[in-house]
Amino acid sequence: MFYSGFASGKNSDPINETVYQVKKNEVDLETTKKQVTDLEREVEHLSIVTEAMWVLLKDISGLSNELLDEKMKDVIQSKNSNKLKRVGCKKCARIVTAAHGKCIYCGGELIGTRNSKIF
Numbered sequence: 001m002f003y004s005g006f007a008s009g010k011n012s013d014p015i016n017e018t019v020y021q022v023k024k025n026e027v028d029l030e031t032t033k034k035q036v037t038d039l040e041r042e043v044e045h046l047s048i049v050t051e052a053m054w055v056l057l058k059d060i061s062g063l064s065n066e067l068l069d070e071k072m073k074d075v076i077q078s079k080n081s082n083k084l085k086r087v088g089c090k091k092c093a094r095i096v097t098a099a100h101g102k103c104i105y106c107g108g109e110l111i112g113t114r115n116s117k118i119f
Ligand SMILES: [Zn+2]
Pocket: 089, 090, 091, 092, 093, 094, 103, 104, 105, 106, 107, 108
């Protein structure tokens, strides 16, 4: 890294330490910007794949956009209600929010949940 020439430590010059932190923050910012750009590209790609798959499915099956909208609303509603649902842990019996997927205390499986989930 280009900022590696600056010392970082408790006994170093405060100005050097500040310059080091500024340079480090600049590098961190650039890394984060690249990660965001990569994620945006990935989301765009997945969006295109999803749309293409939907058009194929619609053409082959005769399903409609209205039916897809209805199903999407059902899924959103189901996800929102599951987030609020409280369930017991099979291992330690504590009550946790189902949205966690497993016990936050011991990692155990939750009552009424499956081991594998497609989504
Ligand atoms: Zn538990």
